[in-house]
Amino acid sequence: MGQETAYDAVLLVAFGGPEGPDQVGPFLERVTAGRGVPPGRLAEVAARYERFGGVSPINGRMRSLAAAVTDELAARRHDLPVFWGNRNAPPLLADVVASIRDAGIERALAWVASPYSAYSTCRQYGEDLDAACRSVGAGAPSIDRVRPHHDHPGLIGPTADRLAEALAEFPEERRVGAHLLFSAHSLPTALASTCGYVDQLRDAARLVAERVDPDGGHPWEVVWQSRSGSPHVPWLEPDVGDRIESLAAEGVRAVAVSPLGMPVENFEIAWDLDLEAAQRAESAGVSFVRARAIDDDARFASMVVDLFEERLDPTVERKSLGGLGLRPDSCPADCCPAPARS
Known part of the structure; x- marks a missing residue:
């Protein structure tokens, strides 16, 4: 050791x-x-x-x-x-x-x-x-x-399993071709540009999608939720509700949403996904399921x-499935800087 x-x-x-x-x-x-x-x-x-x-x-x-x-x-x-x-x-x-x-x-x-x-x-x-x-x-x-x-296996594996369970809730005619949406808390774009947040979420989403759908039958993407602050400040897009409506306009009939960015069940999942996103999907004629959070x-x-x-113990394996490399134990001084306050 x-x-x-x-x-x-x-x-x-x-x-x-x-x-x-x-x-x-x-x-x-x-x-x-x-x-x-x-x-x-x-x-x-x-x-x-x-x-x-x-x-x-x-x-x-x-x-x-x-x-x-x-x-x-x-x-x-x-x-x-x-x-x-x-x-x-x-x-x-x-x-x-x-x-x-x-x-x-x-x-x-x-x-x-x-x-x-x-x-x-x-x-x-x-x-x-x-x-x-x-x-x-x-x-x-x-x-x-x-x-x-x-990209730890204890995050990716449960997330994939919960999303697969959610997909199975659709009747077969809706499940075929259903879109997979991986939702995370939005950030101001200026803040997101200073850190690895977006790249890490996309890497995690890819890892989950490959496990849920190895044949590539379900298009997937990362979407954003819980935007706050001034409407004049650009934030990460698309919003999950906006994207559901645009997919409906493209003819998509079903979406399965994974709260990938929030592994512990919380109020923003309940409000933004279970209530608002689900209501917008229903209004757009899109079948909607939300995968359960994985903290349990x-x-x-x-x-x-x-x-x-x-x-x-530094000899213990550091588990990692993705392609971005391991993050250090201590953040570098210039990593993830605080937002400027006006």
Whole structure:
């Protein structure tokens, strides 16, 4: 074995979401802090959450994932605690890092609930962790992060299987020639040009499509969702709903959508795909199915532990299926820079 790096705990890090109507306002205030979002826009988004009882599914899914990772660590004889903290909703990272310190833990390894390289999906979480450690002060643990891992088998395999399950929901006459749409959170194009986000998503989509459809009978593409911000700022396109309507105009009769960019079930999947995209497909006469997120697949928790073990021991294989090469453990200084604030 190579020289090992010791860690005392695993920390799962996510965006977070409200778990009741009283949490929606504080959650949205954290998400939009410093961005000058008009109160009317905040009220509009709050009303969306109210339609779902003020609850996002992400926190419940992260609790289940933490339990699954704990079990997988134990199965591999790692006697380590698993913590979970959020950027924007309880349990907040600062509180969780304080708990880690109070438990006497000196070094933790963090996994972030997005495998892709972009400011908001990667570097910003590092900044969040640094800020949480500063807020804790003396005795704060040292926290490293696992590498971006868009092409790990524990991501690609479950995503392919869930998409194949979704395709099987169509009657045969609709399934033949159905289009595969891989959806991810849109970004401003200027920001996307500074990172590997788009290339990684396309690489992951290709890997999944090849497994679901090795004969190439289903056209596929990456589409975008959850656009926000000024309408005058260009964002990645096409929007998933817009693309469904344009495909309908081309004669396409069925689309299967995979939430590739969001492996953990969350509110944006529920609103943008299950509600808005599905409604636009119905209006356009297009049959619509959405593949399930993969966070509750046993291979996903196994992936998290794989990423822990490769960091623990440099002789452990770093699993990767794609053609873009492995990302480094620590992001270079010029990687995924923060967006300019006007």
